[in-house]
Structures are given as C-alpha cells and as structure tokens.
Amino acid sequence: MNYKIQDIEKSFEGRIIENLGNNDYVIKINDNEHKLKIITMNSKGIEFILDQKYHKAKYLEQSTNEMNIVIDNVPITINRNTHFDEVVYKITGGASGADAQLSLKSQIPGKVVSISVSEGDSVKKGDVVCTLESMKMQVAIKSHKDGVVKTIKVKETGTVAKGDVVAEIE
Amino acid sequence: MNYKIQDIEKSFEGRIIENLGNNDYVIKINDNEHKLKIITMNSKGIEFILDQKYHKAKYLEQSTNEMNIVIDNVPITINRNTHFDEVVYKITGGASGADAQLSLKSQIPGKVVSISVSEGDSVKKGDVVCTLESMKMQVAIKSHKDGVVKTIKVKETGTVAKGDVVAEIE
Amino acid sequence: MIEKVLIANRGEIALRVIRTCKRLGIKTVAVYSDEDYNSMHVKQATEAYHIGEASPAKSYLNQEKILEVILSSGSDAIHPGYGFLSENSDFATTCEKNNINFIGPSGKSMDLCGDKMQCKAAMLKAKVPTVPGSPGLVKDVNDAEKIANDIGYPVMLKSVYGGGGRGIRIVTNDKELREGFETVTSESISAVGKSAIIVEKYLEKTRHIEYQMCRDKHGNAVHIFERECSIQRRNQKLIEQTPSPIVDQETRDRVGELVVKASEAVDYTNLGTAEFLRADNGEFYFIEINARLQVEHPISEMVSGLDFVKLQIDIANGEPLPFKQKDLKMNGYAIECRINAEDTFLDFAPSTGPVPDVTIPSGPSVRCDTYLYPGCTVSPFYDSLMAKLCTWGQTFDESRTRMLTALNDFYIQGVETSIPLYKTILNSEEYKKGDLSTDFLKRHGMIDKLTEDLKKEKIEKSEAAIAAAIVHSEYFNSRIQNNPSSSSNWKYKLD
C-alpha cells in the first residue's frame, strides 16, 4: 500500500512482512525494516512499540482513501491508495482544488448575525459572505473563490454547524 | 423494596413514586420524599442530583440480594429484599456466620511460602495455617475458627488467588 | 463569618473558588444553565441550582434569579468569579442591601473603577500617571488638535462609546486628525446615536504589565507584584508571566507604590488588578482597574505562596491583612498559558463541540485549572478559555521548560486549541530573550513559525504514523471490505 502524509512531500510504501508471534511483527516502510510490537489495539486506536520507541495512535474519521489519526498527540491526515496518482489530496489552508468547489462551508459552528450578499451577486475571493457569532466573538465567513452567488443556504438568526454549506458560489 | 447498608443498623424502604419527565423523578426513602435528577446512567453506574446535591455511583458486582456500589468514592455494600428477615448479611471483619463456614479463604493473592498444619491437625481460631508471599511481604493466613483441618487445598510454592480456598476446617 | 458561598459563575473559575472553600470547610452553592447540568462545577459544589437557559442573559447574568437562589439556599456570601456579574456595580450594591457579603470591592468603588473617565481623573489627582491625552472629552476638533500638539503625534482618537477596535483612529498629523475626527464622530453616531471623543498619546511597542492590588476594609494596602501579559491576540491575553523580564526590584517597588495609591484613590477593597501600559522608553501609564479576581491570578499565587481566594474571603470577612508589604517576597518564576478552544489558522476563530478524550498534564510545580473532563462539551455559549496551564520554576528557564513538557502532555480531542502556538512561542528565541510587546505575534512572525513547527512535527512522527496506518489498513480495511489482507499473515485479535 502507498501512503502520503498531508503537508509532507515524501510518499511511503509500507507493509507487514512478518508475524513473529506474541504480537511482534516486522514491517517495511520504503527500504527500511522495523520491529513493531503491538501492546493494545482496537478499531479506535493502537498502542505499539516501533523499534524501541512507544507510540499511541487514535484512529479518527476515515474513508477508503483518507484517514485521520492522532499519533502521540499530533494530528496527521494520511492518504492511502495502491497507486498514488489517482488521489487528489488537500493541503492545509485549503487552496488547491478548492476553486473547483461549488460549496462554501463554515469551518466553525455559530449563530448567523448578518448576511452580506444576495443571490446573484458577484463576489471576489475573500469577500465576506456572512458573519457568525460564537463564544461571544463575531467571525466572518469569506468567499473561497471569485464567482457569482448561486444560492444562500443560511438565514439571519439561524444556527450553523461546523461543515455546513453557507452558500454556493459558481 | 427494603434496603440495608452493611455496618449500619438502620434499614431503608425506598421506591420511585413519580416520573416528572426530563429525567426528573420523585423518590421516597422511608418517610421522606426526594427530588432525583439523572444526569447519565448505564449498567455500570449512574450520575445524579439528589435534592440539590450531585452524586456519582458505580455499580460493582451484584447478586439478587446484595449489591456493591461505590458512591462518591465510598464503597458500600447494600442488601436488598422485599422482606428483610430472610436475608443473612455479612459484617465487615467477618465474625458473624463465619464460624459456620467450612472453607478458609485467602483474602489476598500470593505465592505459598510454607504450610504450617497437616490434615487432621486440631487448630484454634487465629492459628497460622499457611504463609503467603506477595509484594515482597510475608502474610500469614490464620484459621477462622477452632476445629480440625479436613483438607489442605494448597501446595508449597504454588500460587493462590484472592478468594481461593486454602483449607477446609471442620 | 462566611459559611456558605454562592458562586455566580461556571467553568474553571467556579471550580477554583470551590476548591478553596472545600479546604476551608465553607459550603458552596453552584448555579447552572441548561447547557451546564453536566459540568464539573455542578458536581463539585455542596449544592447546585438550575437557573435558566443556556444564553448568559437568561442564566448567569440573571440577577433576580441568582439573588433568589442566594436567599433560598441560605448562602451568606457570593463570589462572582470574573466576567458575567463580577464587575456589575448594581448587582454588588443589591447584594450589599440584602446583607449578602459580596466578595469583591464595594458597589461604589466598582462604579468608580468602571467609569474610565472618572477613574482617570481620580488617578491624576492621586498622581498616578495615565496615558497623556485630553483630561476628559474634547469639546471639538480644535480642542483635539490643540491637545494633540501638546502631547505630540501620533495620537489616538477614541469614541468612549466604541470598543473592540471600533471607533478608534490613529493619526500622525493635523490633517489626518481633522479627517479622523469626522470619521470617528460619524461612526459613533451611526452606531449608538451619539459621539464623545477623547484624545490619547499613541504608544508603539508597548508592554502590558499589571499589578495585583490588595486592600482590606481597614485601609491596609499592598501590591502582590506585577504580571506581564504582553502576548495577546485581538487585545486578549494569551500568555502571562511573573516577574516581568523588564521589571527590576527598583521598578517593582516604585510602580508598586503607585498601585497602592491607585487602590486608595478609588477606595478599593479586596483583590483587584491595576493595569499599566509600559512604553518602550520605560514609562508606566495606568490604564484601568479590573475590579475582580483576574484570570491569570494563579501565577501570582505561585510566586507569593498565597491562596488568593482565601485572601478574598478573609478580607470580605473584615479581617485585616495578615502581612505588610515588606513581608511579601517574590519566589521564583511562573508562566500561564490560556488554553483556548480556537483555531489559530482561522484567525483564532472559536472551535466548539464534544471533547471525547482529554489528558490533563500534571507534575511538580505544574497546575492546571480546567473544567475539561473526558466526555465534556465545549459550549458555543460561553468564552473560549478551557484551561489555564501554569508552571513554576526556581529560574525562568525551569518554568519555561516545565511548561513545554506540560504542553506536550496536554491532549484535547475534538476541538482546535492554542496549544501548538504556545509550544512555538515558548521555544522561540524572542520569547526566551523576553523581547515582548503587545504585537509580539505579528512582530516575530509567530504564525509562520508555527506552520513550520507543525510540519517538522509531522515529519518526525511520519514513520510511526505510517506504521499505525499499515496496521489499520491491513487489519481493519480487510475486515471492512470482507477481503482478507493478502500481504501478511495477520493474526492480532481484536479486544
């Protein structure tokens, strides 16, 4: 299997090459073999010793191609596939690929305080589409690209959850 | 239902008398009514507010008549029955009823270092029957009553778990 | 003598007050909104009363309801914490009238502290330096221009009805001043229907340094040293420390004497904070008094050895201070990091939701005041402060390295936090050197440094992450797809 870590250039080819019994395995990552001892494991996480070093990982959400894990308190997004060319992956800050998207999503939950655009308006990347209030703060949701506002999906005084679509911009 | 707390003389008659909805209940213990709000509950424990006071209980082992709970970090054994006369309950320190028992049980786990009696020996209450080692300490297991050693259930260098029968004394 | 205290607050500060009361054998009464029935302060108090809906206006700011609970629960005192009703002089006065011991200054003194203009006037009278500027509201644009020329440009035009950066202009000459005056006036009128402008010297590269005030009901007053709180975002403090790296003993004593004067000038009783701006030339200017226990009080507790909540209760009980200024000695160095639920990369936008798992750091000279526990929720209704992580050391570097270790141990699942930013800051040369100012983050490019650090951390953990992914792929994926892994003889049993 091939793996890629978000924000890191290098890609990794990795697999288990031997089961030594007693929860000890040999794994190969790129050209190097490592000793892996599993301490505990279930579908939510794993504790293991890699070579001589203890690690603890939590498995968060995952799809076929992408998995979010927290390793030793560090959150990491891993993309996996048998052939990497097929996968389009995100960069933190969300520039690449975002332009192609129709939906403007809110990255925070909150109450809609005001809406700054109307359907049919032209907007530029970075223009304020609406303002949310959360934890006594006002936060502006800004357009992710240049375009025309196709639909607005929220109402004033309504509430928005994290990841909800605020507007569609063509 | 009738309840009795180990080591306390008083017995309690208690039941739920009203469900107010929204996880609020009215319960009656002896002659007094109390407001009970359940915060969370499952088979392992409960968090609730009784009148105006928060409590957290864990349900440990239980049989039909006896339940062990830990309430606000205090371990308590409760006996329950519809009619209390039927229940024989233990006192901490284990005096009452213990004389009638055949089995001498170990209250600690450990390795058998030495056995001080043979089958057929007469023993008095408090005589050392065998010695266990645990956590670098030697602990004597003493006879719980006067009697004759019927059988010895352990061997030197063998291990004993908590609650294991060490010997039977008639 | 106070025997039962209602705590009109929530979160970590409610827990802080409960902790000391418990130790002193004082009963505590918690209040809670719909959002908080499962919160720690409800669980730890002697009694807990529900007071209303999630929105602060309908619960923690509901004076009538809180007063009702004080009376029905038989509480003889109230501790307001910080925020909510803590600096509401009407509420303090109501408590006084109802014979309830309000643990804080009198309503009258609070009133004076809350009115920035009156307070500034009182300080000028007491010879406590304030930021140079108009003694009060300016009459018109000509008056403003005259003052600006007296104190020298750049100056700040500020509408007293503004706040949070609105209704403020920085101007550097007469022309800009005349234009700015127009703008600020019209902004203020359009926002609140009236305008009232003051002029103040604009200071660059300032440090925020504050002093712990302490005065009993008999007029005995001391200061309990300074705290430097220069590292901020949007005028909100992120990291505080004591002592300040630029305050020597001579300065500490000299400004400390001003602080005592300030507390006398407003007849302040109980604990409070006198905030100063320290200009780059070394001058200290009084800004305002925070008439309550401060968020960052633990670091002052650490270097003074005092329990401030006990001190507050003792003062409220009318006891005289058990020490004089000369008895107070600063011991060691302390740092506080405010662990906020916010996304540094989204311009510090709030991050809320369930926290399924949390690991609270601990250890020698580590203190973490927090309401977090595994399974709790960070609510969008209240502020973003989840925890205050404080460390002490005999040297600054001991305190700093203890903080770094503690930050590394701190894990909060489910929300974004300011922890990674603090690791970057505490590791930076600029922080180590004490090169602080209120624009620290921007001036030293901390967000860019953070981005780099996060990438480095990912590279460091990449092999372990891939190992965890391999196990997951080979075992769980094969299971999900009902297609046994081909590349390995995988036999680990699920638990």
Added chain:
Amino acid sequence: MIEKVLIANRGEIALRVIRTCKRLGIKTVAVYSDEDYNSMHVKQATEAYHIGEASPAKSYLNQEKILEVILSSGSDAIHPGYGFLSENSDFATTCEKNNINFIGPSGKSMDLCGDKMQCKAAMLKAKVPTVPGSPGLVKDVNDAEKIANDIGYPVMLKSVYGGGGRGIRIVTNDKELREGFETVTSESISAVGKSAIIVEKYLEKTRHIEYQMCRDKHGNAVHIFERECSIQRRNQKLIEQTPSPIVDQETRDRVGELVVKASEAVDYTNLGTAEFLRADNGEFYFIEINARLQVEHPISEMVSGLDFVKLQIDIANGEPLPFKQKDLKMNGYAIECRINAEDTFLDFAPSTGPVPDVTIPSGPSVRCDTYLYPGCTVSPFYDSLMAKLCTWGQTFDESRTRMLTALNDFYIQGVETSIPLYKTILNSEEYKKGDLSTDFLKRHGMIDKLTEDLKKEKIEKSEAAIAAAIVHSEYFNSRIQNNPSSSSNWKYKLD
C-alpha cells in the same frame, strides 16, 4: 555531560526521573520486565528495552542484562532510582569501571554506608552521635552485660544477621539479658548458621527524623533540611512531613552541621539521606545513611524549590553546588502520603490486581507521583507503593487541609488502599498537634478511629446510596428478571 540516561527502575520513580530528563533535553532509556510492557515508564521514555521475566531477580536486579542495555543503547549514565540496584555497591563499581556515570555516590562510599558497623565507627570518629551501645560486636554475654550496665537498661540485643524484627530482644535487667542472649544467638545460628550480637540502648517514644544530604565531587556539602517520617507501620514510612513540628531553627542548624560532617565522614557524593532517631528527651542519634534518592524527596523539593533529579545529574556531571548553606531557605510546609495497595484491616496485607478506573487528584500545590492510569495493573511482584501524594502550604494547616481535599478526590478502583487511614490520621487532633512517634498508629488507636470514620462516612452517604440502589433495582433488576417494574413508570433510556 550526561546526554542519555538509562533508568534501572520502574513505577513512579522511573517516571520521576524521566520527567526531569525530558525537561532538560536528556534522552531516557527505560527497561522493563514481562510484567511491565504496558507500564507508564515504558511509554514515557525515549526508548524502552525488555530485560526479562517479572521476578526482580530476572529483570530489574539482573546486572549483566542491564549493563548490556546501557552499552547497546549508547547511554552514558545510569539512574538507579531507589530499591533494586540503587544501593548495590558492586553494581556502582562495575558502572564506574565501564565509564558509565552512576548517578549516586561512589561504589566505595556506598560500601561504607552499607556496612552498619563500619559506618557507625566512622560516625563516632567524626563525633556524630549514634545510639549508645557496644562499639562493635560484643565478645560474649559478660561483655554484653557490662555494656548494658554502662548505658543503662532497657537495652536491645540485636544479631547483625537478623532483620525485619527477627533476631532482636529488648531486655530490662541482667537476668533477661542473659536469657535473651541465648535466644538471639540460637535464632541467628539456626537461621543463617552464625551469630554476631550488638547491644544498643532501647529508646521509647522515638521520632524518625532524617536529613537530606547533598555533597558535590569537590567536597562542597550542605543539608537541605529535615523530614519527619515518624508515622510508620512495620518500620515502613506512611506519612512524611517537613519541617518537623519539633525541630526549631536552632536544632535544624545544629543537627544539620552533624549531617554535613556525616557526609564528609563517608566521602559521600550526590544526594543521600542521613537518618536519625530523636529520643523523647530531644537527643538526636544517627542511625544510617540511605545512599540514594529517597521515596519522600518531593516534600523537600517543595520547601526548597529545588529539582533534586536535576541536582543529582549536575553533581554527577562534576558541577559544583550552585548554592551555599546560607542560600537555602525553607519555604512553607509539605506533607507526603504514601498511597499503598494494602488492606489496613488485614494488618496491611498487600492488595493487587487490575485497576479499571482511577482518578488522580490535582490542584494548586498538589503533586502526585504515580504510575497508575485507568486500566493498569498493580503487580504482586513489586512493592505496594502506587502513588506519592504531596501537598504544600504556606502554613502547616494549609498543607494538611490541601492533603485532605486531595485524599478525598483520589479514587482507585480494584485494590484496597491506605487512603481511608490517612484521612483519619490527618483529621485527628493528635496529628494536628504534631504528637508523633514511630508507634503513632498504636499509641493513638488510629485503626479504631478509622473504623468509626468509615461508619460515619457510610451513614452520611446512605441516602444517596439507597437512591442509586433504587434506580438500579427498579430498572436493571426488572430488566434482568424480564419483569417490568411495578412500582414506577420507569422510562429512562439506557445509553
């Protein structure tokens, strides 16, 4: 300079050493037995190596294996913790020969400290008072009788090959002495094939007071104050505190000077402890030196502000002490409770097994050194100390009440603990007054008091317990019995 330390220990002390190393940027190497692969010290160290079976002889005492790991891991130093190999002078010498920095005294000094007879002789030479008695082994019963009459009855006859209460007789006159001499001789011969008897003054109502010794490789020596450890069971310490309630500054200085002499007398380097018996008449008698970091070191850290593990490493690196005696000032009061896995009512018998749930107390001036975590196991192979709970206060009572609050918060599911006993002790008037002695528990009937306290606690919690039982009975029982509860319209949903 030490860059990588192997920690030849487990449990809380291994974690303690790792914590300081982490902060200082020193790499750590953990070792673990079969029993410990899931232990905290394995998880926290930079690297971890398996060294053998659960039994200490086959792992933590296996000198060859540990030496092998030191070399293969590239460690340049070893920290022995306490127990296991910490006072094994052969091992210390082996490390020296292999150019491995043993963090502790030299093998030679350790050897001298370990030989009680030689150590006592060295102390007499240095004019450090020891318990009156024979200067060495007594020649015969007549010699013993002569000495007993010189020092006055009661005296103790002690076989140097005994230990743990065996081979000891207390005698009050010549007749008892002659009988006792026979018995001790024959006991010793039957046990170890030889006999060697010493005579010592028997002291009643003694206090155990010890001093923290500290001496660098350049001969600079200080003491870091005393600790009183009188509350014991079976000669093992349960609760320690500093300062001792009966040590005033004059006494502290006077005995402290003896401690410095003692460390010089045995050419001690690094941190160690000089133990004294304090007789009821106020005399201090040296007993022995513990040539290692002590279990109860955290309370001395709290009142001195020092990090003892850092100090140990600095001394091992050959650095001179960064302070002189006059620089060290005692600040406040600290108490330690040793949280043991034991059943007070079964004569402190060990209690072992899985710990499914645990709540570690925290808060201002609370420190808990522990290897516990939810889901861990208390192993029967190692000692019963699960946690060291320490609190600091500006006054003794502040420290004591903080400890009580912390003990109340401490919950360990699955094993019996000494926590309830400590709550009884800390609440007792005898403890508050400082009326301490090594027979404290017996003299003040603490176990009976504990029984009463537990009963009171149960009565206090009875209504809440019944409420929890009612819910359980009405919901879960009905479910188990497939017989819906009749007395209530129960609708709570299981989660």
